[in-house]
Amino acid sequence: MSLQELKEKLWKAKHLVVLTGAGISAESGVPTFRGEGGLWKQFRAVDLATPEAFARDPELVWEFYNWRRELIAPLSPNPGHFALAEIERRIPHFTLITQNIDGLHKKAGSTNIIELHGNLWKVRCTRCETTSEDLSMPLPKLPSCRSCGSLLRPHVVWFGEMLEPKVLNAAFDAISSCDLMIVIGTSGTVQPAASMGIQAKRNGALAAEINLEPTPYSDVYDISILGKSGEILPKLLCRKEE
Ligand code: OAD
Ligand code: ZN
Numbered sequence: 001m002s003l004q005e006l007k008e009k010l011w012k013a014k015h016l017v018v019l020t021g022a023g024i025s026a027e028s029g030v031p032t033f034r035g036e037g038g039l040w041k042q043f044r045a046v047d048l049a050t051p052e053a054f055a056r057d058p059e060l061v062w063e064f065y066n067w068r069r070e071l072i073a074p075l076s077p078n079p080g081h082f083a084l085a086e087i088e089r090r091i092p093h094f095t096l097i098t099q100n101i102d103g104l105h106k107k108a109g110s111t112n113i114i115e116l117h118g119n120l121w122k123v124r125c126t127r128c129e130t131t132s133e134d135l136s137m138p139l140p141k142l143p144s145c146r147s148c149g150s151l152l153r154p155h156v157v158w159f160g161e162m163l164e165p166k167v168l169n170a171a172f173d174a175i176s177s178c179d180l181m182i183v184i185g186t187s188g189t190v191q192p193a194a195s196m197g198i199q200a201k202r203n204g205a206l207a208a209e210i211n212l213e214p215t216p217y218s219d220v221y222d223i224s225i226l227g228k229s230g231e232i233l234p235k236l237l238c239r240k241e242e
Contacts, residue, residue, distance in 0.1 A: 006208050006223050007236050009180055015093040017178040017205075018084060019196050020100060023185020023212060027078040027230035030071075030102050034187050035212075049158045058151060059141050065154045066138040069120055073137060077108035080184070083233035085109035095174035099186060099193050101156050114171050116163055116193055122155035131155050168192065175200045182208045184229050188215040197221060 010016065022032035033040045047053050048064045085108045088094040096113045098105055101120040105113050123143060124131045127150035134143075143152040157163055175181065181200035188194040197217055201207040208223035209215065210232050218224040225232055 002223075003225055003232065003235060006182075006225065009206055009208075009223075010087070010091075010182075010236055013091060013178075013180040015095070015174075015178040015180075016087070016091050017095045017097060017174045017181045017200060018087075019181065019183045019186065019193060020084075020096070020098045020105070021184070021186025021193070022100060023187075024080050024084075024098075024229050025075075025078070025100055025102050025104050026185065026212075027080065027228060028075045028102075028104055030075060030100075030104070034189065045159055049156075050160050051158055052160075054153060054158070058153075062139065062141060062143070062154075065120065065156075069137055069139075072102050072120060075102075075104070077104045078230040080229035080233045081105055081108035081110070083237055086237055087233075088112065095178070097171045097174065097193075097196065099190070114167060114174070116157070116167060116171060118154070118156035120154065120156065123152040124155040126151045126153050163192065171196065172199070175205075176203050178203075178205050180206050180208070182210065183217070183221070184210045184233075186211070186215070188217050 022030065026032055032038050048061055054061045081104050084096060088110055094112055096105060096110050098113060098115055099117050101118050103119060103121050121133055121135055122131055123134045125145035125148060128145060128148045130145060130147050144150065145152055175196055178200055181197055183197040186193065197207045198220060207221045209218055209221045210225045210229050212228060213226065
């Protein structure tokens with residue numbers, strides 16, 4: 001199916017769910033995880049993004065997250081993020097599920113966002129679990145909770161951790177009630193996000209993918225469009241044929 005066909009389905013959709021991954025932010029300058037220059041090519045996730053790593057060396061883990069905050073803070077949303085915010089304004093019911101922690105969807109104006117993997121700009125107490133936004137940069141080497149003084153951790157999901165049930169349920173509620181799902185810029189390697197498009201399809205929705213290169217799910221989706229999301233998504237907005 002072509003871009004034109006996706007466009008037609010999009011503007012007829014009653015409930016659209018979009019799932020995004022690192023690819024949507026690539027054109028903003030945020031490194032992806034697995035492609036060329038990907039974070040997990042440079043660093044070992046087990047040393048930096050697991051509960052064990054944090055227990056072993058919280059300063060090192062915080063150094064990594066402070067570095068990522070400094071890298072991402074000056075970056076802006078790209079035309080892909082902005083197009084999704086505009087689509088949200090024009091579709092009766094829209095849910096954006098993102099695996100990204102960079103906060104760029106919100107910066108672009110999207111509002112109904114489910115952040116599956118947390119948020120780089122939020123911190124959580126390791127003892128009382130108080131969660132708050134903290135934009136200060138850099139955070140102290142070992143930041144502490146304002147309520148109880150215990151060590152804070154990044155409010156992100158690490159390898160080996162469960163997603164927050166409330167967040168996961170909200171995502172699956174949306175997936176089970178949508179009639180169109182578009183999966184954008186994710187390699188489809190991390191569960192449960194990886195199988196969400198298939199789940200939507202099983203529930204009767206049409207499933208589409210926009211990605212720079214084919215993924216393990218490309219053949220299963222109804223529509224697979226190869227290219228940059230920052231170039232393709234704005235094209236969905238103009239109603240004329242291309
Ligand atoms: P990956 O780095 O695994 O995949 C990024 C995908 O985006 C690849 O399939 C690229 O082909 C595609 N891509 C790159 N540039 C693009 C562009 N301009 N337009 C469209 N597509 C593009 O990132 P994720 O799938 O998001 O988890 O990774 C999933 C999770 O793994 C992340 O949320 C993170 C990571 O470990 C946690 O930190 C818990
Ligand atoms: Zn606390």
